[in-house]
Amino acid sequence: MAVTGLQGVGVSAGRAAGPMVRVADPLPPPESGPAPADPAEEAARIRPVAEAVAAELSARAGRADGEPRAVLETTAAMAADPALIASAETLVVQRGLPAPRAVYEAAGTFADDLRALGGYLGERARDVLDVRDRLVAELSGVRPPGVPVLEAPGVLVARDLAPADTADLDPALVLALVTEEGGPTSHTAILARALRIPAVVGCRGALELAEPVGLIVDGDTGLVQVQTGEISVQAVDRAAEPSWTGPGHTSDGDPIPLLANVGSVTDAATAVAAGAEGVGLFRTEFCYLDAETEPTEAAQRAAYAEVLAAFAGLPVVVRTLDAGSDKPLPFLSGSSAEPNPALGVRGLRIGREEVGVLDRQLAAIAGAQADSGASVSVMAPMVATAEEADWFATRARAAGLNRVGVMIEVPAAVLTAQEVFGSVDFVSVGTNDLAQYVFAADRMLGSLAGLNDPWQPALLRLLALLGRAARETGTPVGVCGEAAGDPLLAAVLVGLGATSLSMAAGSLASVGNRLASISRAHCIAAGQAALLGTDPASVRAAVVESISAAFDGAPRHEGDRPAAER
Structure with missing residues (x-):
């Protein structure tokens, strides 16, 4: 063989x-012609098809639970999005496009806008293209890819x-x-x-x-x-994950709060069901996505409170608006098109240009805290300097939000961590964007996925620098990038100084069980071992070797076993 x-x-x-x-692969782009004989009748085909696709996705969601259910519900909502449907109908009527082509172009514009916003929202462009392909297939009478x-x-x-x-x-x-x-x-x-x-x-x-x-x-x-010879079949060992109900802690009782990343009411319900101890990253962009005008303070307050209500009495970290500027939200007038929006006016930089937008959002968050009973902290994205951190903290506290932090996503903020810490109560590491900026590698490109691997030594060494500064100043450091959801890497992050971890709800049990099986000392040893590697593979191997003695005969996760044993 x-x-x-x-x-x-x-x-x-x-x-x-x-x-x-x-x-x-997805279907090829539909033809732009011939023009329909009756544009109004052709446009009228779109809404029923969108509603049927949304209903099918909702039915699938009803048969799922946890993270899969949340994704299917979100995709169903995208399929029935009135703005997408209206945009496609307009293209049929005004430009004489066939319905499949109109949906293709309308969805493509929506996806481009999301990519320009960057970060988590940029990654949701794939969801829109999925919806596009389903609608186009149904309108064309072919089986969807x-x-x-x-x-x-x-x-x-x-x-x-x-x-x-x-x-x-x-x-x-x-x-x-x-x-x-x-x-x-x-x-x-x-x-x-x-x-x-x-x-x-x-x-x-x-x-x-x-x-x-x-x-x-x-x-x-x-x-x-x-x-290329005889094909062997080997299924992964899917022994049931031991039950986990929290709270997060190491085997010697050191508390490590395990939190969830949420961006909707559905996400919140999934997180509560999975045992999250709170929220380490509440993405507020959902309030702005389809808005032609800035949502009112009252509308934002109600929307945030609906999500926060699931976490009454629990800690929730709310991130202010994180958007880019290549194709900005319509009501953001201060920024012009940029050749490289990832390095342009995004995150807090928008807040400094659109101070009123930021102040109204902060007021809405403070109001939602009072309405929901959640223990709310607020943090700003894309902070690069101590001066920016101080500026944001001053405004947030003036709005009545007493616990203020910033995201660590820009390498400069790590290198000046002690100064940044002087103005805030905590920081939270967005490993996704931090990796992107450390390696100058667009996190959206599959061809550069290796550089955005969270096991990259350069990324972990930056986190070690941050952890050292945090210990010296007593500043809590959370991690809310997807790296926190890797059970093996979670132990490394704790060893490097993370005091809480926030992740997709589906990862909570695996991470909780992993941390409960090893001591803080083993986490620290694993973190130190990780700093000696020269590439992701050698880092992982060093960590597996370092913590192999921690289990003392307890069942290991598949990822803990050296390759030679598999």
């Missing part, structure tokens, strides 16, 4: 093997996987996932971890493989081996 290898980024732990199953019906267990290989397709995969049939695109923070990665399916993203060359062929997928190391 000849075996060759491809290298990607492991995003969901475990090792599995089986025959490759290709996922079809996506995961084929599996008659036997196999390894799915795709350019990328739509979140709605990933959400309700059957782990008994889907042995592993391999994609050429996507990154460690994509929905594919988050959902694969929630479903406990080994996954590798950013695996260049996977689509060039010709069937039939077998694949051996290592979701820990990112290695995908190709079997």
